[in-house]
Amino acid sequence: QVLEVVGLVDKSWHFPHELSGGEKQRVAIARAIVNQPDLIVADEPTGNLDPLNTREIIEVLKKINEIGTTVLLATHNKDVVNALGKRVITIEKGKIIRDDKGGRYVI
Helix, strand or coil: CHHHHCCCHHHCCCCHHHCCHHHHHHHHHHHHHCCCCCEEEEECCCCCCCHHHHHHHHHHHHHHHHCCCEEEEECCCHHHHHHHCCCEEEEECCEEEEEECCCCCCC
16 A cells, blocks of 8 residues: 555566666655654655655645645755645744745755
8 A cells, every 4th residue: 555655566576686766766655654643843855856756745745745744855965845835834943944835945
């Protein structure tokens, strides 16, 4: 069921070396949600991915949020932030400097 959420049902018998970077990231997300947590913290989940895999990971995280898990995502990627359109809390030097419910990346 979790592999279905992250789109890896067809890869269930593959070894790690047979998976792409994006697929490995989805495996990590699957491991994080297998016990149905109330919250997952995703620290730069798309940091090392190409744009296509970045979009796929964001869609997976959105799906997880839609089924009831809160997703706290930390990123420097303004395109990811803007694509989500969710609440954005900006922290600088350990202090909250902006809390935007509209979900836009603002410097």
